[in-house]
Amino acid sequence: MNFWFAVLRQAGRNLKQTWTSQFMTFLTVSLSVLIFAFFYLIYTNMLGAGDRLNDELRLIVYLEEEPGPAMQMQLRRKIENFDDVEEIIFISKEAAYKRFAKQLGEDSDVLDDMPKNFLPASIEVVPLKGLRGYNQIKLFSEYLASLPGTEKVQYGQEWVERFYYFTRLLTIVVLLSGTLLILTATFMVAYTIRLTIMGRQDELELLKLVGATNSYIRTPFLIEGILQGFMGSIIGLSALYGLFRWIISHFTGPGILHIFQFDFFPPIVIFIIILCSISLCSIGSYTSIRKFLKI
């Protein structure tokens, strides 16, 4: 019989003896992983969607008058003075009219009675890809609004603002659920191991008497913690994957999920979540061993 066979058997005995509290801890860890991973999955998908939206972000500067070539040069210089931009496109009143008519498609005949210059001239500014933060965009739009001859700047402020605040809220929820995971994984496992140790004082005393080494006595408790973390995270993530598949199959029609590309975690993130869960449960287990298992 080797060391690992002996300690695994001992761990099995521990699990069997205190299976009710072990099962409750396992459920708590699974649920914590599920809650954390659920919010984290939404968060990462929102970030991805935000990135894609940012790629298509354009600031439209409506002008009071159509600028001549000299004025265009001046405005271009002014805009580039603030920051480098990806692209600056000047749209004349006529070009705006044509665009609008094209967008209306078959209904473009509603414009027949309208003059060709009823839409304002504008400048379409495509910011650099690095200009991601909401505050940066806001600052840029304020700068553009202060340019002479500017009537209004539009970039879907309300939508961008809501999206930004929702992402911030999600960050807080992810942090809170992460804290919940840390607390449950460490404290619940520590508490269960403590119960096991208390319930097996006689056996531990006997093991010391017959010459069991410290590792022989301690390792099974550590294995319990590792198992709780591993099994808890596997079950939590599997439940989340089930939920993800269900959402995908039920909400793939026109709707918000149709707009956003909704992806599950890549393998590396799954691996990191499992590793974190194992580490947290092992820390809980180790704390109890150090505190209550006097050898």
Next chain:
Amino acid sequence: MSSQESTEEAMASGNTMIEMIKVSRTYHPNITALSEISLSIETGEMFFLIGPSGAGKTTLLKLISNMEVPTKGLIEIAGHNINKLKGNKLAYLRQKIGVAYQDFKLLNDRTVAENIAISMEVSYKNPKTIKKQVRDLLDQLQLTDKHNSLTGELSRGEQQRVALARSVANSPRLILVDEPTGNLDASTTKRVMELLNRSKQAGATIVIATHDASIYKQGKHRVMELRNGVIHSLTRGNT
């Protein structure tokens, strides 16, 4: 050489198994259990401790197995100061010491076989060897039919024999037994003593604390009588 191997070699080869020099043990607040005990026990010797209840016999055995620490004095087992050993070194030494105390220290929710096997499991013995050794010991102590019984369901005499079987199961070099025949009839006492004698013949040193004159008066073993924590006499049996 690993510390496990060196412990084993020291216990097998040395001439003196137990060396106690001026050992005292005092309990709070001021109760002296043992006072200035000096004693040498040779390797392979069977040594008897006698004396009235409360004389200090059990305390002496617990000091030898390091379950208690002396207030003063030196205790060496096979040349190792047992109170200075820690961690794995102490564990390996304890693997070579078999103990059966009066409180038995059995796991009542485990079977008889599991209780005996525990002392071999900590030394990572082969499961087949463990199984065979358990059956042999149960056979020798007339407990074969109790193999799968929970120890909590046994009589005190049976529990005593299980504790004794566990103490000799791992072929220890030193066996410490406290009142091994206290709850047993004459024929079972004989079997128990046969078992301990077989261990002695295999080279083990045996220290037995007892009130039972019938076991220490046979043969020419040394018998030490304790009274009020001090050595009252040290004689040879049958003299």
